[in-house]
Amino acid sequence: MGCEVRREYHQPVMVSEVLEFILEARRNIVVDCTVGDGGHSLEILRNSPNTFVFGIDVDDEAVSTSQKRIDRESMGRFKAVKWDYRELNRFCSRFGIARISAVLFDLGVSSRQLDQKERGFSYQVDAPLDMRMDPRLHKTAADILAEASEDELEGIIREYGEERFSRRIAREIVERRKVEPITTTGQLVEVIDSAMPKGARKDPIHPARRTFQALRIATNDELSRLGDSLAVAFSLLEPGGVLIVITYHSLEDRIVKNTFKELEANLSATIRTKKVLRATKSEVEVNPRSRSAKLRVIQNGEKGES
Ligand SMILES: C[S@@+](CC[C@H](N)C(=O)[O-])C[C@H]1O[C@@H](n2cnc3c(N)ncnc32)[C@H](O)[C@@H]1O
Structure with missing residues (x-):
């Protein structure tokens, strides 16, 4: 191991x-x-x-x-x-x-970027959803979550995250942001968790991993x-x-x-x-x-x- x-x-x-x-x-x-x-x-x-x-x-x-x-x-x-x-x-x-x-x-992404909690790359700690590698970029991950349409979010999560529950997650993001803006990694993890079907939660890969990867790729236009x-x-x-x-x-x-x-x-x-x-x-x-x-x-x- x-x-x-x-x-x-x-x-x-x-x-x-x-x-x-x-x-x-x-x-x-x-x-x-x-x-x-x-x-x-x-x-x-x-x-x-x-x-x-x-x-x-x-x-x-x-x-x-x-x-x-x-x-x-x-x-x-x-x-x-x-x-x-x-x-x-x-x-x-x-x-x-x-x-x-x-x-x-x-x-x-480098492991130092992942470890710096305040940069918002990691789903393992609660922090502002930033994810910009270059601070000169205008849009953070939170901005993308706030502004993209459901279809755009679905495309990002499916294509960059190779996430099979992309539609459910995108829909849940759109529903949640009507209630409150999604601005922290903790909130996003919660949203993903509630979008996932029960059986999928047994997957050894953390349910948020693919969506976080997708959002990072989109934020940095990688x-x-x-x-x-x-x-x-x-x-x-x-x-x-x-x-x-x-x-x-x-x-x-x-x-x-x-x-x-x-x-x-x-x-x-x-x-x-x-x-x-x-x-x-x-x-x-x-x-x-x-x-x-x-x-x-x-x-x-x-x-x-x-
Ligand atoms: C996997 S890490 C590299 C680790 C490195 N090889 C080492 O040994 O420490 C990738 C790095 O690429 C940088 N990066 C991402 N997009 C970039 C770009 N468009 N131009 C320059 N650097 C970029 C990230 O900020 C990150 O530090």
Whole structure:
């Protein structure tokens, strides 16, 4: 059985697999597009002494935490920047980067974000329903619950949460908000609970988990332009450079898979993971979050070219 240990930092997933591909590339400049607490960046820096790593995140705390953490060991080879990976071209112009050796996307939410109760990502503690990774975003999760129509809510919960009781939950949200605004995680958990048929409550997965995931994806618009962002990242790779993407959701993985196929069909590109890579059993035991992780890699040019 897996056991979850509360750690100071987010525990990065599939580090050795990521390193294996990065160490094959030229390793001049690496861009970690979702730096979080810097777990992947730190391992890259430790294992590749001449590499400079840029860490990007929309979350201010991720930027300060990763910079502080890595500064303790670094080497002056790391810079964390608050930036949206959907603006990678502009990032490269701003920092004078012509070509990148490797780009990493580790999508989803970090465990630090989940643990910070006041950010409203977790269904396990009562807090305001915020869920914004980037505080500059205008709409919180509570705003979406207040403003979206029943059909829109149903679509979000079904598509992003893969929740089979999406209609019941959306209807219950609409009914409840007529009585009072739904502004806390606790209220939403209650609403979901009362929408669920009795039998479904025996499911080992918490009844609110899928809806919370869906709402987080909608609040942060996580899937929009993902394919385009990957294509832009690929276009910035030097010959032999690699684009590595870790996803935790089937919709995200489908976007990555299809984007990679298109790149391979139209450009000089090689998909290095003909079969998607999954975390090993032993990793899943120590880090249950890795259970749903899927890793795909595409290389600029032919395999072995650099
Ligand atoms: C799974 S965590 C990354 C964890 C990291 N690999 C580590 O080892 O600590 C994903 C991160 O992506 C960030 N993120 C989400 N959307 C983003 C975007 N559009 N641009 C930049 N960062 C983003 C989140 O704020 C979060 O910190």
